[in-house]
Amino acid sequence: MNSIVIMGVAGCGKSSLGAALAQADHLTLLEGDDYHSLASREKMRQGIALTDADRDGWLATLGDALRAQPQGLVVTCSALKRSYRERLRQAAPGLRFVFLDIDKAQAQARVVARAPSHFFSTSLVDNQFATLESPVGEAGVLRVDALRPLADLQTEVSAWLHPTTEAL
Numbered sequence: 001m002n003s004i005v006i007m008g009v010a011g012c013g014k015s016s017l018g019a020a021l022a023q024a025d026h027l028t029l030l031e032g033d034d035y036h037s038l039a040s041r042e043k044m045r046q047g048i049a050l051t052d053a054d055r056d057g058w059l060a061t062l063g064d065a066l067r068a069q070p071q072g073l074v075v076t077c078s079a080l081k082r083s084y085r086e087r088l089r090q091a092a093p094g095l096r097f098v099f100l101d102i103d104k105a106q107a108q109a110r111v112v113a114r115a116p117s118h119f120f121s122t123s124l125v126d127n128q129f130a131t132l133e134s135p136v137g138e139a140g141v142l143r144v145d146a147l148r149p150l151a152d153l154q155t156e157v158s159a160w161l162h163p164t165t166e167a168l
């Protein structure tokens, strides 16, 4: 299969769905947050939003990882702007994206709830939504409702990735 990116704002559930999908479909998971520079992680910890320049090297690294694994990966990556997604598509033609769509209040609630154990500052949720350019309408994008139970989301995405003959 081609690689897939699980995308969306902080707290939408990228890590949770990425892990569930990788386990169910026996795929290798690449957790995008692990590839931010220390400086970028520190900025986010301090409530300073990342810029295009901050994300530049990060996207290059994720692109290299995609190129190195043509057999396919599950990547979690916010991929908030269309230009970021285009860079990843250049690295992996046919790349698909699952967009975990969530509203600001719900994302905020999730980020606040996990704040004690996570580097991401709760003050940055507004900026995530201000930065997000919806991928709906772009090729190879599945939008899902981030509020649905994780098991349902995994089933839906697995079915999208591996359509059965009957479903075609």
Ligand SMILES: Nc1ncnc2c1ncn2[C@@H]1O[C@H](COP(=O)(O)OP(=O)(O)OP(=O)(O)O)[C@@H](O)[C@H]1O
Pocket: 008, 009, 010, 011, 012, 013, 014, 015, 016, 017, 033, 076, 110, 111, 113, 114, 120, 146, 147, 148, 149, 150, 153
């Ligand atoms: N489908 C879901 N239903 C209910 N809660 C969920 C669901 N998916 C994730 N969560 C919870 O929401 C919080 C954020 O989830 P997760 O860390 O997977 O999001 P994320 O998009 O990877 O976040 P970030 O990129 O900001 O680290 C966690 O506490 C997680 O348990």
Ligand SMILES: O=C(O)[C@H](O)[C@@H](O)[C@H](O)[C@H](O)CO
Pocket: 008, 009, 010, 011, 033, 050, 055, 077, 078, 079, 080, 120, 128
């Ligand atoms: O592009 C970005 O601003 C980042 O990737 C963020 O989205 C976070 O790293 C993530 O969601 C942390 O929780």
